[in-house]
Amino acid sequence: MRAVVQRVFSASVSVDGKLISSIEEGLLVFLGISKEDTEETAKKLARKVAGIRIFSDENDKMCRSVSDIGGKILLVSNFTLYGSVRHGYRPDFMKSANGTVAEPLYELVLKLLNDTVECKGGVFGGDMRVEVVNNGPVTVIVDTDEL
Numbered sequence: 001m002r003a004v005v006q007r008v009f010s011a012s013v014s015v016d017g018k019l020i021s022s023i024e025e026g027l028l029v030f031l032g033i034s035k036e037d038t039e040e041t042a043k044k045l046a047r048k049v050a051g052i053r054i055f056s057d058e059n060d061k062m063c064r065s066v067s068d069i070g071g072k073i074l075l076v077s078n079f080t081l082y083g084s085v086r087h088g089y090r091p092d093f094m095k096s097a098n099g100t101v102a103e104p105l106y107e108l109v110l111k112l113l114n115d116t117v118e119c120k121g122g123v124f125g126g127d128m129r130v131e132v133v134n135n136g137p138v139t140v141i142v143d144t145d146e147l
Helices: 039-051 099-114
Strands: 002-015 018-023 026-032 062-064 072-077 119-121 128-143
Touching: 002 039, 002 072, 018 072, 018 119, 026 039, 039 099, 039 128, 072 099, 099 119
Parallel strands: 026 072, 072 119
Antiparallel strands: 002 018, 002 026, 002 128
């Protein structure tokens, strides 16, 4: 799994002009799922995202997690995170899991994150409009292949 984790003041997801989910201070997480991912990789990723310390303390040191600050998470599925432009300019998505594999793993990550901190989701496979007000910006990539 691969996640792009952004520290945000606020973020929201809409589909067809209808607001689906929104959060105030917290994390916007774009989640890509590969063909090789399993429940075990979902657990690793959820644990890392929930514990990542990218919020500042009173000394302006990044040492607080989203739960430490009472923040929330907005989790958005994004199969394009496994897109490759290694050959040519048009990305291929050969490493991305198909929906029947990816959706249950996305739902599992959502559930696991909710066990730690309030986590809202987008629409799996939906054509979403994501609006974000970045805080920093602070953006970290979490890849379970590197954990």
